Amino acid sequence: VISAARDHELAARLVAGDESALREIYRAHSPAVYGLAVRVLGDESLSEDVTQDVFVRLWEDPARFDPARGPLRAYLLAMTHSRAVERVRAEESLRRRHDTASRQPAVTVDDPDRVVLARDVEVAVRQALADLPDAQRVPIEMAYFGGLSYRQVAEALDEPEGTVKYRIRMGMQKLRAALRTVGVAP
Amino acid sequence: VSTFDNGSWDAEDRAIAHALDQDAVPEGPVDDEALDDYRAALAHLPVDEVEPPGDLEEQVMLEALRRRHAAAVTLRHVHDKRTRRRRIGLVAVAAAAAVVIVALLAGRHATSPPKGRIETVAVQHADIQRALAQPGARTGTLHGLLTSPVSVVLQRDGTGYLYGLPPSAQSNALRTEWFWLDTAKGPVRVGAIPASARDALAFHVSGDVDQVRGVFITFEPPDVTPSSPGSSVVARASLSSH
Numbered sequence A: 001v002i003s004a005a006r007d008h009e010l011a012a013r014l015v016a017g018d019e020s021a022l023r024e025i026y027r028a029h030s031p032a033v034y035g036l037a038v039r040v041l042g043d044e045s046l047s048e049d050v051t052q053d054v055f056v057r058l059w060e061d062p063a064r065f066d067p068a069r070g071p072l073r074a075y076l077l078a079m080t081h082s083r084a085v086e087r088v089r090a091e092e093s094l095r096r097r098h099d100t101a102s103r104q105p106a107v108t109v110d111d112p113d114r115v116v117l118a119r120d121v122e123v124a125v126r127q128a129l130a131d132l133p134d135a136q137r138v139p140i141e142m143a144y145f146g147g148l149s150y151r152q153v154a155e156a157l158d159e160p161e162g163t164v165k166y167r168i169r170m171g172m173q174k175l176r177a178a179l180r181t182v183g184v185a186p
Numbered sequence B: 001v002s003t004f005d006n007g008s009w010d011a012e013d014r015a016i017a018h019a020l021d022q023d024a025v026p027e028g029p030v031d032d033e034a035l036d037d038y039r040a041a042l043a044h045l046p047v048d049e050v051e052p053p054g055d056l057e058e059q060v061m062l063e064a065l066r067r068r069h070a071a072a073v074t075l076r077h078v079h080d081k082r083t084r085r086r087r088i089g090l091v092a093v094a095a096a097a098a099v100v101i102v103a104l105l106a107g108r109h110a111t112s113p114p115k116g117r118i119e120t121v122a123v124q125h126a127d128i129q130r131a132l133a134q135p136g137a138r139t140g141t142l143h144g145l146l147t148s149p150v151s152v153v154l155q156r157d158g159t160g161y162l163y164g165l166p167p168s169a170q171s172n173a174l175r176t177e178w179f180w181l182d183t184a185k186g187p188v189r190v191g192a193i194p195a196s197a198r199d200a201l202a203f204h205v206s207g208d209v210d211q212v213r214g215v216f217i218t219f220e221p222p223d224v225t226p227s228s229p230g231s232s233v234v235a236r237a238s239l240s241s242h
Helices: A002-015 A019-041 A045-059 A074-090 A095-102 A112-131 A135-143 A152-156 A161-181 B009-019 B032-043 B056-067 B072-109 B125-133
Strands: B115-119 B140-145 B150-154 B159-163 B176-184 B186-192 B200-206 B212-220 B233-238
Touching: A002 A019, A002 A074, A019 A045, A019 A074, A019 B056, A045 B056, A045 B150, A074 B140, A095 B072, A112 A135, A161 B009, A161 B032, B009 B032, B056 B200, B072 B150, B115 B140, B115 B176, B125 B150, B140 B212, B150 B212, B150 B233, B176 B200, B176 B233, B186 B200, B186 B212, B200 B233
Parallel strands: B115 B186
Antiparallel strands: B115 B200, B140 B150, B140 B233, B150 B159, B159 B200, B176 B186, B176 B212, B212 B233
């Protein structure tokens, strides 16, 4: 509730052209945005580009973020993922990503407020992910963190594309259920 | 784990595919609520947060502001307006406080004992006429040992004139004529009637003018500033409205 109210306030300030709101948002969410970009792209330079792109787009068109549809973090990460996947596909960096996919970030950051506010849902979702059978978890991770298409996942796993799609659906539904269980879904 | 998939796409399939940024999603309705949920769920998947390079923040801000100017002026304007409103409010409060203080001071003056002083200004006949015409002005005639009556007028604002002074009422080397107010709480010294005064002088009463019941003149030894009138009252007048 506190986080949602905060998102509403920040959104309003963005729309009003308050650059300090953008700075606050950047400082709160850039580690997650950049971290996801690095995870998907496996390239720090490209990740910086994506991170910049995400926050600049938020600033350019703040009305696109609707707090009623979900938290700002989810919006930013969805945009990050989308931009990162676009870069992956546009620059055909699959090989480079695979080379660096196992690299772990050097610095991790925990925003105390975010951790406190999102801890329950984060725990629930992560637990749900951990509880998924590999047949569902792996294709989700490959599609999300790897930025792979269903077809690419299917090829990598040597499974029919329809099967991959179905397993992803089953797994995603469980994650959604976990999200709703803790009552934070929009 | 079931591997069943009939190859069709429903709204939830599309929501999932959009959440995963799939680029080959068949056109059709999308379950937006599910899409929001899936995006929220994915946002909570374990991602190691990584502090971006330190200079990226400024790059982001520069690029953002290059694309869309901040409403800094507007915000400052709002801030200024707020500040201005606050200042106006403070000024208003201060003004109100000042009014209260002035009122209190006025009240103090109104209730404070009257004090008087001789005004070293040339008095014109017109000045006296205007004073006499002022509403609430009180007048009196000093009778006594003077060779001729002396008149007095005192306005409500404390401005007063003593006029018709005979030469005998002027100070000389042997004596000094002192002008006094007769108040409810006793005599109040106004000042010495200067030798230069011809037939009129101006004086001013501060404090509670209404406490002034009359005026009188005394003869005092030269070079002495009396703290209280001696026994030689040479003329006295009561003030009354005309």
